Amino acid sequence: xxxxxxxxxxxxxxxxxxxxxxxxxxxxxxxxxxxxxxxxxxxxxxxxxxxxxxxxxxxxxxxxxxxxxxxxxxxxxxxxxxxxxxxxxxxxxxxxxxxxxxxxxxxxxxxxxxxxxxxxxxxxxxxxxxxxxxxxxxxxxxxxxxxxxxxxxxxxxxxxxxxxxxxxxxxxxxxxxxxxxxxxxxxxxxxxxxxxxxxxxxxxxxxxxxxxxxxxxxxxxxxxxxxxxxxxxxxxxxxxxxxxxxxxx
Amino acid sequence: xxxxxxxxxxxxxxxxxxxxxxxxxxxxxxxxxxxxxxxxxxxxxxxxxxxxxxxxxxxxxxxxxxxxxxxxxxxxxxxxxxxxxxxxxxxxxxxxxxxxxxxxxxxxxxxxxxxxxxxxxxxxxxxxxxxxxxxxxxxxxxxxxxxxxxxxxxxxxxxxxxxxxxxxxxxxxxxxxxxxxxxxxxxxxxxxxxxxxxxxxxxxxxxxxxxxxxxxxxxxxxxxxxxxxxxxxxxxxxxxxxxxxxxxx
Numbered sequence: 182x183x184x185x186x187x188x189x190x191x192x193x194x195x196x197x198x199x200x201x202x203x204x205x206x207x208x209x210x211x212x213x214x215x216x217x218x219x220x221x222x223x224x225x226x227x228x229x230x231x232x233x234x235x236x237x238x239x240x241x242x243x244x245x246x247x248x249x250x251x252x253x254x255x256x257x258x259x260x261x262x263x264x265x266x267x268x269x270x271x272x273x274x275x276x277x278x279x280x281x282x283x284x285x286x287x288x289x290x291x292x293x294x295x296x297x298x299x300x301x302x303x304x305x306x307x308x309x310x311x312x313x314x315x316x317x318x319x320x321x322x323x324x325x326x327x328x329x330x331x332x333x334x335x336x337x338x339x340x341x342x343x344x345x346x347x348x349x350x351x352x353x354x355x356x357x358x359x360x361x362x363x364x365x366x367x368x369x370x371x372x373x374x375x376x377x378x379x380x381x382x383x384x385x386x387x388x389x390x391x392x393x394x395x396x397x398x399x400x401x402x403x404x405x406x407x408x409x410x411x412x413x414x415x416x417x418x419x420x421x422x423x424x425x426x427x428x429x430x
Numbered sequence: 431x432x433x434x435x436x437x438x439x440x441x442x443x444x445x446x447x448x449x450x451x452x453x454x455x456x457x458x459x460x461x462x463x464x465x466x467x468x469x470x471x472x473x474x475x476x477x478x479x480x481x482x483x484x485x486x487x488x489x490x491x492x493x494x495x496x497x498x499x500x501x502x503x504x505x506x507x508x509x510x511x512x513x514x515x516x517x518x519x520x521x522x523x524x525x526x527x528x529x530x531x532x533x534x535x536x537x538x539x540x541x542x543x544x545x546x547x548x549x550x551x552x553x554x555x556x557x558x559x560x561x562x563x564x565x566x567x568x569x570x571x572x573x574x575x576x577x578x579x580x581x582x583x584x585x586x587x588x589x590x591x592x593x594x595x596x597x598x599x600x601x602x603x604x605x606x607x608x609x610x611x612x613x614x615x616x617x618x619x620x621x622x623x624x625x626x627x628x629x630x631x632x633x634x635x636x637x638x639x640x641x642x643x644x645x646x647x648x649x650x651x652x653x654x655x656x657x658x659x660x661x662x663x664x665x666x667x668x669x670x671x672x673x674x675x676x677x678x679x
Contacts, residue, residue: 296580296628297581298583299581299582299590302552302581303551309551332545334546334547334548335547336614340548341599342596342599343549343593343599343600346595346599348592350595351590351592367621368619369618369619369622370619371617373614373615373618376614
C-alpha cells in the first residue's frame with residue numbers, strides 16, 4: 182500500500198500537480214545504492230516522455246497565437262533587464278499519470294502496461310485533443326487552450342458533449358489538485374449553451390469558487406478565444422482523497 | 431439548408447434513431463433515373479459500414495454474457511413456435527453519424543472527410559469504448575453494456591471521469607432521440623460515487639423521467655453488471671432541435 186501511495190503521489194508530482202511542500206521523492210531519484218548502476222546505463226534506456234503540451238505542426242494559427250500569449254507571461258523581464266517567473270506557468274502533459282499503476286486484484290499487468298490517459302490516447306497530432314494548460318497561482322485560475330480535432334465528433338460537424346465534459350473535468354481536476362492536492366471528481370454539472378464546431382480553438386477558464394473541508398468547488402467556462410461566444414458553463418465539486426480511496430475501488 | 435436537414439435526418443435514421451413516421455428517404459435509395467446506374471456498379475464500391483455494436487474477440491466473458499442476455503430478448507418464440515420481436519432491440523453503432531456533414535463556413539472539407547464519432551474513433555478492438563445499446567420502447571428504457579479499455583484512463587488504474595460522462599451523454603442522448611427526435615444536450619449533471627476500474631464491464635441504465643415541451647429529462651445510473659455497486663448517478667436535460675439550431679452554431 183505504501184508503495185502504491187508513493188507511486189500515485191509521484192504521478193501527480195510528475196504532472197507538476199503537487200506543491201513543493203507536498204513533494205516526495207522526485208521521479209528521477211532512486212534509493213541510495215542503486216544510483217550508481219542507473220547513471221551508468223545509456224540514456225536511451227530512460228527516454229524522456231513526450232510533453233504533449235508543447236506546440237506541434239498540427240496547431241492552427243489561433244492555437245499558436247493563444248499559446249504564445251500565455252507562454253510570454255511565464256517569464257517576464259524586470260526593469261533591470263533580468264528575467265524572472267511571470268504570473269502564469271505552463272503545465273506539462275504526458276500520456277500516463279503513472280507508468281505502472283498498481284491496482285491489486287482488478288488491474289491486469291497487460292492493462293497496466295498499455296494504459297494511457299484518455300485525453301492523450303491518440304498520438305496522431307491534431308486528430309483529437311490538442312491542448313495546453315496554464316496556471317496562475319496568485320489569481321487561483323487555470324486556462325486551457327483547446328483545439329478540437331476531427332476525431333471528437335458528436336453532433337454532425339460539432340464536438341461531442343462528452344469530449345467537452347472530458348476537457349472540463351481535466352482542466353478543473355488539474356486546478357483542484359494544484360489547490361488541494363490529490364482529489365476525485367464528485368459532481369460535474371455542465372450547461373451546454375452553444376455547440377463547438379469541429380476543428381475550432383476554444384478557451385477553458387477555471388476559477389476557484391470556494392473550499393470547504395475536503396471539498397473544492399471549481400467553476401469553468403468554455404468560450405471562443407476572444408471571449409465573445411459562450412459555449413458552456415459548469416461547476417465541478419472535488420473531494421480530497423488519499424490513495425486508499427482510489428485503491429479501495 | 432434543405433439538403434443539410436435531409437442529411438442530418440438521414441444520419442439519425444441510419445442509427446435507427448428516427449421512428450418510422452419520421453423516416454425520409456432511406457440511405458440506400460437514390461433518385462429515380464440514377465437507380466439503374468448504381469445497381470450495375472460492383473458492390474465493393476458501396477461497402478457496408480462496420481457495426482461496432484457487434485461482438486468482437488476483445489470482449490471479455492462479462493461483456494459477452496450481458497450481450498447475450500439482452501440479445502436473446504430481441505427476438506422471442508411464441509407458444510406456436512413462431513418468432514417475433516421481443517421487448518428489447520439492439521441499436522447498431524457506426525463511427526460517423528453522417529459521412530459528410532455540411533457545416534458551411536466553419537467545417538473544412540478535410541475535417542469533414544476525416545471526422546469520426548468520439549466514442550468510435552479508435553479502431554483497435556478493446557482499446558477504448560466497447561459498448562452496445564439496447565432499447566426497450568415499452569418501458570422507455572435503454573441499457574448500455576460498456577467494457578472500458580486501457581486507453582480511457584483518468585486516475586491511475588481507473589476510468590477517466592470524462593470517459594464516463596461521454597458514455598452517459600451518448601446513452602441518454604440516444605435514448606432522448608428515440609423518444610423525442612433530434613435533440614442536443616442542454617445540461618449534464620453527474621454524481622460520481624465510486625471509480626470504475628480500467629478494463630471492467632459496467633451497465634448504464636437510462637430511464638425517461640419526464641417530457642415538457644421541447645425538454646426531455648433522462649436519468650442514468652452506471653452500476654456493476656450485477657447491480658451491486660453504484661458507480662455514478664446522473665440526470666440529463668435535452669432540448670429538441672431542428673437542423674437550423676445546429677447549423678446556426
